[in-house]
Amino acid sequence: MTVSPNVLGYRCSLCGQDYAPDFSGYVCPLHGDSGNLDLVLDYAAIGAANNPRSLAAAVEHSLWRYLPLLPVGDPGYVGTPLRAAGWTPLYRAERLGAALGLPHLWLKDDGRNPTASFKDRASAVVVARARELGAGVVVTASTGNAGAALAGMAAAVGQPAVIFAPETAPPAKVAQLLIFGARVLLVRGNYDQAFDLSLAAARAFGWYCRNTGYNAFTAEGKKTAAYEICEQLTAATGAGGAGWRVPEVVFVSVGDGNILTGLYKGFMDLAALGWIDRLPRLMGVQAEGSAACAQAWAAGVDTITPIAAHTLADSIAVDLPRDGVRAVRAVRATGGAFVTVSDDAILAALAALGRDAAVFAEPAGAAAYAGLVQAGQQGLVRANETVVVVNTGSGLKDVKAARQAAGQPVVIDLNLEAVRQALV
Ligand SMILES: Cc1ncc(COP(=O)(O)O)c(C=O)c1O
Ligand SMILES: [Zn+2]
Numbered sequence: 001m002t003v004s005p006n007v008l009g010y011r012c013s014l015c016g017q018d019y020a021p022d023f024s025g026y027v028c029p030l031h032g033d034s035g036n037l038d039l040v041l042d043y044a045a046i047g048a049a050n051n052p053r054s055l056a057a058a059v060e061h062s063l064w065r066y067l068p069l070l071p072v073g074d075p076g077y078v079g080t081p082l083r084a085a086g087w088t089p090l091y092r093a094e095r096l097g098a099a100l101g102l103p104h105l106w107l108k109d110d111g112r113n114p115t116a117s118f119k120d121r122a123s124a125v126v127v128a129r130a131r132e133l134g135a136g137v138v139v140t141a142s143t144g145n146a147g148a149a150l151a152g153m154a155a156a157v158g159q160p161a162v163i164f165a166p167e168t169a170p171p172a173k174v175a176q177l178l179i180f181g182a183r184v185l186l187v188r189g190n191y192d193q194a195f196d197l198s199l200a201a202a203r204a205f206g207w208y209c210r211n212t213g214y215n216a217f218t219a220e221g222k223k224t225a226a227y228e229i230c231e232q233l234t235a236a237t238g239a240g241g242a243g244w245r246v247p248e249v250v251f252v253s254v255g256d257g258n259i260l261t262g263l264y265k266g267f268m269d270l271a272a273l274g275w276i277d278r279l280p281r282l283m284g285v286q287a288e289g290s291a292a293c294a295q296a297w298a299a300g301v302d303t304i305t306p307i308a309a310h311t312l313a314d315s316i317a318v319d320l321p322r323d324g325v326r327a328v329r330a331v332r333a334t335g336g337a338f339v340t341v342s343d344d345a346i347l348a349a350l351a352a353l354g355r356d357a358a359v360f361a362e363p364a365g366a367a368a369y370a371g372l373v374q375a376g377q378q379g380l381v382r383a384n385e386t387v388v389v390v391n392t393g394s395g396l397k398d399v400k401a402a403r404q405a406a407g408q409p410v411v412i413d414l415n416l417e418a419v420r421q422a423l424v
Contacts, residue, residue, distance in 0.1 A: 002132040006046060007071045010037040010216060013326050026214050033199060036323055037216040038265070039071045043272045052244050052275050056231060061087045063121055063224040069269055071220050075128035075157075081114035082156040085124035086224050088112045090232040090388070095356040096369075097387075100376050104386040106247070107369075108229055109359050111394030115176060117315075117362075118222065118259055118392040119149035125221030126210045127153040135208035137162055141198035142212075143191045143255065143315045144173030145393055150210055151180035162207065164194040170314060170398045190309070192319040212258045213323030219262040226250075226266025229388050230276055246276045248385035249336070251375070253367040253392060254284040254293050255316035257327025263390075264330035280388075281336040283380070284327060285371025287311035287343065293324045294338035297331055304328070312343045312401055315364035315393060337380055341370040349373065350395065350405040360395035360402070368392065 003021040010019040012028035014035045019028075028035030050068045058065035063086025067074055077083050088110045097105030113120035123146065130138045139162040140150045147163035154161035163177050167186040177184045187194045195211060202209035212218050230244035239245040246267070254260050260282055270276040286294045290309035296302065304324035309317040321327065331338060341349075346363050349370035353359045361369070368389050375381050395402045412418040 002073065004071050004073055006041050006069070008040040008042050011040050013038055026209060026216070033214065036213050036326060039216055039220055041069070041071065041269065043269075047273045052231070052234075052242065056235070063087060063124065063221070063228075066224050066227050069227070070125065071217065072125060072128045072132060075131060077157055080156040082124050082127060082153045084114050085120040085153070086113070087228060090229060090236065091357065091359070092236070093357045093389075096352065099356065100373065101383050102376070102381065102385070102387055103383070106233065106386070106388045107353075107357055107359055108225065108388055108390045110225065110390060110392050111359070111361060111365060113149075115145075115148045115152035116394035116397060117145035117149060118225065118390070119145040120153065121224055122146065122212070122218035122221040122258070122262070123149035123153040123210065126150070126215055126217045127157060127159055129217045130159060130208045131157065133208060136160065137205070137207040138210055139164070139198055139202050139207040140210035140212075141165070141191065141195040143317065144169040145315055145397065146210070146212055147182070148173055148176035148180070151177050151182035154182065155180040162201070164198040164201070166190050166194055168314070170400065172397050172399065190319065191317065192306075195322065211322070212256045213261070213326075218258055219265050219323070222259050222262025223266030223269060225390065226263045227270065230270060233386070233388075243275045243277065244270065246278060247280050247388045249281045249283060249381055249387045250390065251283045251285060251368045251372045251387070252390045253313070253316050253364050253371070254286050254327055254338070255290070255318045255321065255364065257284070257293055257321045257323040259390075259392060260284050261323045261326040261330055264326070264334070279334045282331050282334045283336045283371060283375060284331050284338045285367050286338060286340050287313050287316055287346065287367060288340045289343070290317050291338075291340045292318070293321050293327050294340050296324065297328045297338040302328060311346075313346055313363035313367050314398070315362065316367060337375065339371045339374045339378065339380070341367055341374050345370040345374065347401070347405040350402065353391065354395070354406070359391055361391045362393040362395050362397040363401045365391035365393045
């Protein structure tokens with residue numbers, strides 16, 4: 001089995017049990033399917049060969065600029081979407097920030113990935129891993145974006161892929177699955193049911209399983225957004241010193257909790273290497289109708305009790321977050337918080353992001369900004385703090401929701417008087 005020299009092994013996030021680098025399972029065998037594994041990296045070797053300046057000098061404008069910190073080898077495929085994931089823009093959001101009394105507000109727009117969501121980070125690294133393993137078929141369950149990302153990255157390299165998604169997934173996401181040539185199985189059920197069926201199918205047919213959180217390499221791909229936030233913030237603010245700048249607070253929406261877990265891993269990597277001197281407070285944002293992690297966090301427990309999820313933000317509609325334990329712990333460990341937002345607040349955030357920051361988000365992406373608004377009202381953010389809000393998906397993924405947020409356009413007859421009338 002190919003093992004990157006960066007990898008010392010795997011550690012169970014529930015019981016701390018260590019597994020060797022050539023461990024071939026997905027999760028710790030002691031807890032059924034729920035013992036998600038953390039990759040243990042060789043920080044001494046990574047730190048001896050790399051530093052923030054050497055990485056900043058990289059000409060690679062994708063997440064692969066961080067190859068020295070990743071648990072896979074160079075995947076090749078230069079000039080393809082697999083190689084193009086990540087290195088999304090970090091925008092200064094002055095007008096949005098002014099409205100909230102936050103002069104140091106930044107937006108990380110991961111809708112600008114090759115298949116238009118944050119999930120490209122995970123899928124690029126998982127497909128690289130699948131190629132190393134010589135996998136025949138890669139499978140994932142998805143609310144839509146993880147599947148589109150896997151289908152896209154798989155299409156980039158000619159890798160067969162099977163995607164399980166709810167039949168209610170937004171049409172644009174389903175179109176992506178189909179157009180990238182994946183075998184698409186829309187289930188008569190929700191995401192959680194698709195997840196369980198995909199695991200059973202992976203076992204039955206010997207497929208390599210990308211499922212969010214279940215596959216340890218998903219968080220390793222997603223952690224690259226934390227590196228980018230620090231590197232880009234440092235470059236944009238001209239901060240000096242040998243290390244990188246860290247924001248005080250990062251907001252991100254939470255479905256399974258794997259994006260938040262991945263961001264935490266990224267900041268922890270940088271702290272372990274001594275390249276940042278503290279962690280940002282991680283703020284998990286859930287829809288009110290899909291708040292299993294927020295409820296566990298509020299109750300001060302690690303066990304996640306499943307709920308029956310209902311929200312228009314389909315990407316974060318999850319009954320049982322499959323990476324919930326790590327996400328709740330990461331929020332707690334960084335002194336962050338969970339906030340919950342209504343669907344109306346998500347639509348208002350979607351409109352504000354477009355109007356005041358020129359970022360077109362899908363509902364799950366806009367939820368992160370709605371969370372900032374909510375947190376501001378709860379006094380959880382201070383005016384002098386540097387705040388990063390991560391938009392995790394493009395608004396073109398869900399045009400129906402965008403039209404709900406933006407209202408209807410005016411239709412006029414072809415004369416100047418009609419224009420005049422329309423403007424009053
Ligand atoms: C746009 C978007 N935002 C947020 C999330 C939530 O990520 P996670 O399930 O890792 O918490 C997803 C997951 O599908 C997503 O597609
Ligand atoms: Zn364990």
